[in-house]
Amino acid sequence: MKAFQLIFSGDPRVFEITLRALFVSGTATAIAIFIGVPIAMLIALKNFPGKFLVKGFFNTMIGIPTVGLGLILFLIFSKAGPLGFFGLLYTPTAIILGEAALITPIVVSLATTAIEAVDPDIMNQAKTLGASESQASITVLQEALGGIFLAGIASFNRAVAELGVAQMVGGNIEHWTEVLTTTISLETQKGNIALSIALAIILITIVFAITITVNIFQRRRK
């Protein structure tokens, strides 16, 4: 009951954590799309030596344990690490960058599949209608937009629900780097079950809503 009260009474802490989680994961998704889609276009539309290795690399990276990646990023962002001088460790920026690194392979992999699924004649058709190489590539991308949208949604889902990276590089500092997953973990350990349940309900609702949206979107496309 208390958990529902926390949600529906507009508890400022619950609100703040939820908003931060959405902001951090949303920004990470935007970065992942910004980096991942051009890579996907390159993989899907160009032939180059070692293409299968690049594809294999990104496919493998999808399954990387978040704690493992979190540890690597911790070492990179820590004072003694190569990017330590930026002072990013235990900041929301660190979580954004960490989550972006985690989900970029998902974007690359799903977007590559979506672009590869576009009718190969679309590129040629666009060219015969006068499109330049880059205009034709953009046309192919537009045809794959549905798949790329799904890639973005799946990536956001993964980012908002992951714990390892946010915990390792964010540190769950109150009013600063707390996000849904890290707070649920910490508050449960502290015995603050009502807050944990409230945040878990919000997290599950977000993930559930996204999954339903994706399903509706897929059905409409058919």
Next chain:
Amino acid sequence: MTIIAELKGVTKTFDGITALDNINLQINEEEILALLGPNGSGKTTLLKILALIQKPTKGKICFDNVEVTDKNIEQKRLETTLVFQRTVLFSTTVYKNVAYGLKIRKTSKHEIDAEVAKALKLVGLEGFEKRQAKKLSGGEQQRVALARALAFKAKLLLLDEPTANLDPKNSSIMEEVIATVNRESKTTIVMATHNMFQAKNLPHRIALITDGKISEVGTPTEIFGRLSKTLASFAALENTFTGEALPAENGTTVVDIGNGIKIETTAQNRGKVSVFVSPEDIILSKTRFASSARNVFKGRIAEILDLGSVARLKVDVGKPFTVQITKRSFYEMGLNLNTEVYLAFKASSVQIV
């Protein structure tokens, strides 16, 4: 006569297989040139090279006497367009599909609206602007593809088997549009076809292509008049047979095409002739029925080709006949490979080519 495009010694190989072999071809301004040849003869490759979306392994392409190079290829591509045999539409509205080439050419919105409407009217799809292109029927989709190619008034319009996958109604609309565009807009057209009847009636000139080589170029009268060896050897052309034409008792003509198959025609030619029956003119049934058709043959379905809204069947009656029926009829009749069927067509549907 002005030469709008020219292929000089063009050869194209794919993994060591020669698709085109030393093609020399001139395309005259304002003409309709048909590339006539069986499937796999290199027609599509030739069109793709002319559309500048495939590079020849050897040889040159010139547009208005200027050689196409890597530097000017994108500029030259603006002067030509290709409508693929298999319809390729963008996943958007009919309007956006037809407007695509105009947008690329940075045409004003006002002009785009007018040209899209004009092109859609030409192909008989007025008011279709807001419809989703991919939700239209196969024939309508192909007409959208043609409208899209017509909208920006390319100097050279390339059509790959424009009616091959269409039902008779859509086929005749397409043929009408092709003739109108050439006549009224003076658009130069190169079209690939393996339909003898179409090649005889639509173009100003025909280039016979077989095994990647152009064997003859001439007017339809020249090509069909002398019944060239190449033409006669186009056994792979659908429903085209060669035989001896003899007078029949009822005043018609009977052409013995071999294997015991005799085709009755109303034409009065005698001696060695080639005959053609359009796949759309053949009625297919599972049982023999009384009709006015003078030609009725029994055979079995040897091949089934799914072409979207229609199915193309190869029926072996001693000689292979291609028949085109709607997909609905195909399912309703419960047809399958090896099904025994009857073919019927009128003597007046048999063309001497």
